[in-house]
Amino acid sequence: MTTAPAGLAATGLHKAFGRQPVLTGLDLNVPAGTLTAVLGPSGSGKTTLLRILAGFERPERGSVTIGDVIVDDKRRHVPAERRRVGYVSQEGSLFPHLTVEANVGFGVRRRQRHGPRVGDLLDAVGLTGLARRYPHQLSGGQQQRVALARALAVGPRIVLLDEPFASLDASLRAQVRADVHAILRQAETTAVVITHDQDEALSIANLVAVIRGGKIAQLAPPQDLYFRPADPDLACFVGEANLIDGVADGGLACTPFGVLAVHSALPAVPSAPVTLLVRPEQVEVRPGAEGPGVPGRVLSSGFYGHDAVIRVAPDPSCLPSPIIARVPGHLRVLPGSAIRIGVRGPVIAWPRHRPADTTTHRTDSVAAASVTAPQRGSHR
């Protein structure tokens, strides 16, 4: 914590295992002092990226810069132990033959090992009384906090965390996640957290990088990523999304829900076909068959206490595919009941280049999904 946090830049990283390319020219810029989440499904190359940054793995092409020092490129390779990069693995990787105290003090110089430094860190991660325990005597969450304290003890310029909460119970995860977030913030270090959990990424990070096809598809603050995703696929990947077709004219778009305000830049072509993103919480649901809005029937509903998520089959003459809506928990909508739906704008839109291609694919998958939903009554 004595060291100033450093920024990190990876440029044009290529890495393949056997014939399978994993990273294909990945660029990532992490500003100093931020907490950046790298989000992607399993097998997308997240861990490989982290291991390259930590120095356990060498990229075939590309370079890695930490602070203003190039640590990896064609000619140079600074080994892991000289990068001053803290690494917290999925399972924590605590040394089973050492106590908590000895684990945390592992990288500290011999003289300071039993000094106040280790004690302070244990206080910081909330494990004051557990210094003499062995790793197997700790719960999963405690182990992760020890692993974090151990990484912070050497005063790293950057901390890398590889799915640090994946091995924890759902109930424990939220708490440990908040703790770790607080500790990292207090330590004022640059951190990169890898995760396949979008809630995790959106809730703790300053910046979220979505990895797709071996590249970073978008790097943005959480709000921007959620409300202004770069393309329809990203919109579906981060959060739930309804994609509907429309025709854009200037700052407005004509849709089955009427004319909606569009707040993304669009080509200044009049009457351009576009795909619009409507988040479920932007969908307004009004009970009853009469009144404004698109008529439809509730296909299914899932109740989560604070809110409920319902699937609606709109009148096919208005909209071909079901719509997902998030409604307040107190609103009682039973499957089969008739409702009307509208959209609260503004929304964002992308030009539709290949109208047949992407949209059809999505409609098909929805049709397949709706087979399982209880569908009572017909629309006509």
Next chain:
Amino acid sequence: MTGNRTRHDLGRQDEIRRAEVTTTRVARTRQGVFGDMVPARRTAPPRILIGASGAVAAVLLAPLVFLLIEARGAGTGTIAHLIWRPLTASLLWNTVRLTVVVTALCAIIGTLAAWCVERTDLPGRRVWAVLVVIPFAIPDFVVSFGWASLATWVQGFRGAVLVMTLAVYPLVYLPVAASLRGADPGQEETARSLGLGRARTFVRVTLAQARGAILGGCVLVALVLLAEYGAFEILGYQTFTTEIFTEFQVSFNVPTACALSLVLVALSVVVLGGDTAARGRGRLARTGPLAQRMTRRHRLGRATLPVLAGFVALTGLALGVPLGASVYWIFEGGAHAISGVSLVYAGWHTALYGGVAAALATLLSLPVALLAVRRGGRGGRLLERSTYLVLAMPGLVIALALSYFAERYAGGFGYQSAPLLIVAYAILFFPLALVGVRASVAHAPVGLEEAARSLGQGRLAVLGRVTLPLVGPGLAAAFCLVFLAAVTELTATLILVPTGVQTLATQFWAYQQNLSYGQAAPFALVIILVAAAPGYVISRYFDRLPARATRPL
């Protein structure tokens, strides 16, 4: 082990996650666009590791190569003629029928004993658990001596079945007990809840869980039986091994010994191959989270007394008779029999050879274990597999090949010298060392070393502060395993022991051959004592293995 746990957990979470989201439209799109799987990360093993493992494999397979060279030297026609004889058929009959009967008996006794100790409320379980294993440390030829010196009817086929079953059943007991301890008791409860009765649950679930362990134990038993010399010589039962020994050591008939050795090695290969084929593809690993619940033990109820009587009989016959016979002959032989000097002298040489051989075998197995555990890969697996071939070479064949080669091609250099004996031990017991070293290497996953390096530690510091402390106990167990085996080895020692030197086993053998039972008995007791100490260390280590393995880390 840690890796397994996390992978399980991750797998489960992925499953839950998938189940949660498949109903939504988003998830389907997401999987289509993002869900391409990538094979597991695998870095190429360092060349030095491959080189070292290759060298080890070459050393291990050298005796086999020597044997084939020898056979070629004698001429294919001669060898074929020597094999197609009535003698071979009768040896084959003797060897095979004994192997089948004893292996079957050991499988039954070992499995039942293990089940009673691990899964029932048998009174005095902990004591039985120790007593039942001790025969492991008593050499077969001592058991054989104990019985044959007391009862004249113990000889021939019946005697061989009795003696060998009592001497080697722990080879089935040990793995089966370990596997029952590690197996998921929840599976038995699940089977009961699915409507299976006690007996069918035992057969379809419990035995199925232990199937791999039982098979593994049976293979070891069969290999020991194929290689055994001393016990059969005492009992006057002729097998391939005794015949080869006689041809080589007494008649100096090298071509015949060589031809019969080829048949013996072929038999062992059949046993090893049968094991691989019979194992099948089923996985027996537990799939749930690894926190182990205490099992409710089965009540023996009215069967308690008969089962206890069975355990008393088993330990009495397997442990009491050899020990009792040795003690009996010491007193019967009179005071003049015990010569402290020769005991200490032989004991020193035994410990010296055993210790050096154990260190060498442990060292040799290190690169192979590292390659196999850490780097997967087709090359690594192939190398590791090739070292299993050593199991198919009885000690007698290894000794024979090495001594013949030293005499013929090295100009007699090294023949009947200590280094050659030590090398023979190291090759012979390499598989034992590999078992211990593999387990210990698995205790030091690469992740821990990487964690240490990211904390600023150089390679040497990582080795000293992380890898060695974690691997150490396992290496010690491997050392003890080989040491124990070397102390109780007789056949190869008889051929290769340096001129003018006696080990405990060879001195015992010399006295026993002269029917000087009173003088032989103290050597038998000392062998048992020397072998018991490392045996205790090993059992402690392997007892702790499952507990350590389930540690969440």
